Amino acid sequence: MSRDRTRTRERSGDAGEEFDAEFELDSELDPDADEDRTRADPDDASGGFRSRAAERAGALFAPRIFIAALLVTVGALFATSTFIPLPGAGLAGVFAAAFLFGAVLKDRRYAETVLSGALAAGGSAVLDFAVVALFGGVGLPLVAVAGGLGAVVAAVGTYFGRDLRKGLTQDL
Incomplete structure (x- = not known):
């Protein structure tokens, strides 16, 4: 699947500085993209750990x-x-x-x-x-x-x- 990205440039109101923002639209096209991003992102270790722990607990006891x-x-x-x-x-x-x-x-x-x-x-x-x-x-x-x-x-x-x-x- 392609990775569609949209780049926007906005001007902030009073400082006159440019602001770059990047949006990824692949989560709407590819439902597994969020899971891949969660696995690859080490900053989100607590969420990943919690989901893995919940999955394993569900496998052991329902x-x-x-x-x-x-x-x-x-x-x-x-x-x-x-x-x-x-x-x-x-x-x-x-x-x-x-x-x-x-x-x-x-x-x-x-x-x-x-x-x-x-x-x-x-x-x-x-x-x-x-x-x-x-x-x-x-x-x-x-x-x-x-x-x-x-x-x-x-x-x-x-x-x-x-x-x-x-x-x-x-x-x-």
Whole structure:
């Protein structure tokens, strides 16, 4: 693409000095010109650093996907705990939700599913055993163990879901 430049000469009102201004019109013609200029300009290091950091953070952890994973995980945990009245049955729901996310999502999103599994299982343990947790003095270890189990189950579910997705989409 061509680099169109317009040069103007203006006279300032009282001093009689000439003022040279140069305008680049390539940003309207080439949408990538602003990105090239940002990368090449070392003075704009803070803006470049911020954009790179935001891009990498988005690649590692996406809040929208986490919220969706948390809602699906809590729903699955509640459903399995309601219909299967056994202790620890909610972990099957956490596994099912993580498996679903692993099978549906194209990107690897372990952080979101593991955190949602840990929060859902830990919160469920607090709600299921509230009296024991509050008055028995085992509240924090109980939540830690349940959250750890939920995180492990969610990681395994995501792994198997991704494995199924890869197996279904891979050419033979």
